Amino acid sequence: ATEEENVGNVKRQLAKLFEVSLRTIVPDEPEVEPVVVACAGKFGDYQCNNAMGLWSKIKGKGTDFKGPPSVGQAIMKNLPKSEIIESCSVAGPGFVNVVLSKKWIAKSIQKMLIDGIEKWAPQLQIKRAVVDFSSPNIAKEMHVGHLRSTIIGDTLARTLEFSNVEVLRRNHVGDWGTQFGMLIEFLFEKFPNVEEVSETAIGDLQAFYKASKQRFDDDPAFKERAQQAVVRLQGGEPKYRNAWLKICEISRKEFHRVYERLGVHLEEKGESFYNPYIPGVLKELSDLGLIEESQGARVIFLEGFNIPLIVVKSDGGYNYASTDLTALWYRLNEEKADWIIYVTDVGQQQHFDMFFKAAKRAGWLPTDDTLKPKVTHVGFGLVLGEDGKRFRTRSSEVVRLVDLLDEAKDRSKTALLERGKAEEWTEKELDQTAEAVGYSAVKYADLKNNRLTNYTFDFDQMLNDKGNTAVYLLYAHARICSIIRKSGRNIEELKKTGEIVLDHMGERELGLHLLQFSENVEETCTNLLPNVLCEYLYNLSEVFTKKFYSNCQVVGSPEETSRLLLCEATAIVMRKCFNLLGIEPVYKI
Numbered sequence: 001a002t003e004e005e006n007v008g009n010v011k012r013q014l015a016k017l018f019e020v021s022l023r024t025i026v027p028d029e030p031e032v033e034p035v036v037v038a039c040a041g042k043f044g045d046y047q048c049n050n051a052m053g054l055w056s057k058i059k060g061k062g063t064d065f066k067g068p069p070s071v072g073q074a075i076m077k078n079l080p081k082s083e084i085i086e087s088c089s090v091a092g093p094g095f096v097n098v099v100l101s102k103k104w105i106a107k108s109i110q111k112m113l114i115d116g117i118e119k120w121a122p123q124l125q126i127k128r129a130v131v132d133f134s135s136p137n138i139a140k141e142m143h144v145g146h147l148r149s150t151i152i153g154d155t156l157a158r159t160l161e162f163s164n165v166e167v168l169r170r171n172h173v174g175d176w177g178t179q180f181g182m183l184i185e186f187l188f189e190k191f192p193n194v195e196e197v198s199e200t201a202i203g204d205l206q207a208f209y210k211a212s213k214q215r216f217d218d219d220p221a222f223k224e225r226a227q228q229a230v231v232r233l234q235g236g237e238p239k240y241r242n243a244w245l246k247i248c249e250i251s252r253k254e255f256h257r258v259y260e261r262l263g264v265h266l267e268e269k270g271e272s273f274y275n276p277y278i279p280g281v282l283k284e285l286s287d288l289g290l291i292e293e294s295q296g297a298r299v300i301f302l303e304g305f306n307i308p309l310i311v312v313k314s315d316g317g318y319n320y321a322s323t324d325l326t327a328l329w330y331r332l333n334e335e336k337a338d339w340i341i342y343v344t345d346v347g348q349q350q351h352f353d354m355f356f357k358a359a360k361r362a363g364w365l366p367t368d369d370t371l372k373p374k375v376t377h378v379g380f381g382l383v384l385g386e387d388g389k390r391f392r393t394r395s396s397e398v399v400r401l402v403d404l405l406d407e408a409k410d411r412s413k414t415a416l417l418e419r420g421k422a423e424e425w426t427e428k429e430l431d432q433t434a435e436a437v438g439y440s441a442v443k444y445a446d447l448k449n450n451r452l453t454n455y456t457f458d459f460d461q462m463l464n465d466k467g468n469t470a471v472y473l474l475y476a477h478a479r480i481c482s483i484i485r486k487s488g489r490n491i492e493e494l495k496k497t498g499e500i501v502l503d504h505m506g507e508r509e510l511g512l513h514l515l516q517f518s519e520n521v522e523e524t525c526t527n528l529l530p531n532v533l534c535e536y537l538y539n540l541s542e543v544f545t546k547k548f549y550s551n552c553q554v555v556g557s558p559e560e561t562s563r564l565l566l567c568e569a570t571a572i573v574m575r576k577c578f579n580l581l582g583i584e585p586v587y588k589i
């Protein structure tokens with residue numbers, strides 16, 4: 001048998017072996033790719049499902065095969081010898097079942113314990129990615145939709161970073177556009193001396209926005225001045241530019257309070273950044289014959305859409321689409337990204353479909369979606385209140401995100417106090433744990449659902465310590481750490497000298513699940529689905545508790561060393577999942 005180095009992704013490694021077999025048995029069908037899935041059935045751990053499809057391709061072409069089962073037999077017999085595989089069998093219409101070698105599983109885990117979890121990082125064919133997420137609008141409210149974008153985008157960025165992709169974390173804030181005319185004019189009215197403007201003076205920027213909108217709608221003279229102000233701002237007049245900067249700065253501070261609490265890092269390149277590049281980009285598209293005149297506007301007609309993509313409004317102004325086309329051009333040509341990912345609510349799907357299509361027609365992107373550079377819109381559903389409607393406060397206002405996060409923290413602190421932690425812990429410990437648990441609960445409740453579905457925001461549910469919640473998972477992890485601690489053994493020493501043995505079914509099942517970390521992270525990345533990782537993490541904790549820990553005594557058993565190493569490996573994998581989900585582990589419970 002050949003030495004197989006475990007590079008993490010088991011599915012991929014098995015696929016390589018099946019590939020050899022397929023090339024041997026059907027050398028004339030080079031495009032047939034191996035299909036391998038994890039199956040966790042009683043026949044095996046993985047299954048190769050090529051036989052049926054292959055049979056329908058080759059029957060009648062004069063082969064010796066007599067049907068799918070005989071194709072399956074041939075696939076199995078021609079598998080190269082490998083220490084990964086313990087045994088194989090063919091079932092039903094040619095499914096090839098593989099039982100992994102428990103020796104190899106054990107060895108792979110031991111190797112990870114020594115080399116670090118980074119060795120299990122997915123290997124992607126991407127060098128540099130832009131993740132465009134969060135992206136609130138200046139002076140308008142940052143709402144729960146932006147919270148979803150922030151949480152989902154951060155996780156996707158973290159998973160790609162872990163997979164050794166260089167990630168440009170972009171905050172595409174809405175800091176440009178006609179609303180600034182009225183905001184600036186209103187600012188001049190309220191503060192004739194712009195230097196006096198400060199956050200405390202303005203107070204609530206949302207209220208300021210509302211008041212200026214009121215003024216704009218009520219007073220034609222004001223409206224006139226506001227429209228002038230836009231022109232003067234875009235013309236670069238210092239007084240207007242300064243006022244704009246002030247307003248942006250105040251908004252930015254508010255956004256940062258949210259990012260700080262969530263531990264999310266972003267780099268701002270707002271809409272205004274791309275503004276100077278728009279004319280050049282539109283000229284390029286126009287030279288390609290893509291842009292047409294329609295009802296005074298300049299538009300791109302696209303097949304499959306009943307409305308055209310407007311790139312210059314009839315008043316001559318640019319819009320969301322012209323900015324996004326230009327940002328895409330910049331990301332492709334200046335930043336040389338080979339994957340550009342946009343995280344917004346599904347309501348914006350059509351906008352993305354349209355300008356992606358325009359970019360393909362311009363030849364910026366390949367028409368074949370499997371080729372690079374590629375673009376993906378990561379859409380997500382609504383956050384609902386307990387009444388099943390859009391999530392609002394009791395007075396049906398938009399929820400301020402800082403208030404929401406404060407409440408998560410407060411509630412989780414109350415829960416800790418109820419469990420009598422005030423006597424055991426210092427005030428600082430209480431606070432830190434309440435924060436870690438509270439914010440993690442909010443994040444996990446969002447991430448565990450398939451992002452396309454709506455979900456109901458429910459504090460009681462997300463802070464429950466039972467069920468599929470961050471609280472449950474954090475406690476499960478802390479308990480594992482305490483098993484190791486209480487054993488009194490030096491785990492770092494054991495990693496170097498100890499050996500993992502997977503003789504008990506519970507041990508083997510846990511070991512296999514640990515090894516499947518890599519393929520689950522890879523699926524999370526390639527399909528941009530954080531819920532895949534959440535599901536993996538939750539199942540890991542279930543397998544640990546129900547299959548392993550309830551059947552296999554750890555401390556004081558003859559297998560103590562091996563089992564402690566399995567505990568440690570579980571804790572490491574769980575912590576990596578936490579890290580990718582933006583969750584802070586706690587060690588005391």
Ligand code: ARG
Pocket residue numbers: 132134135136137172173174324327342343344
């Ligand atoms: N500012 C937009 C909004 O609040 C989201 C921007 C998303 N990014 C983009 N490149 N269009 O809806």
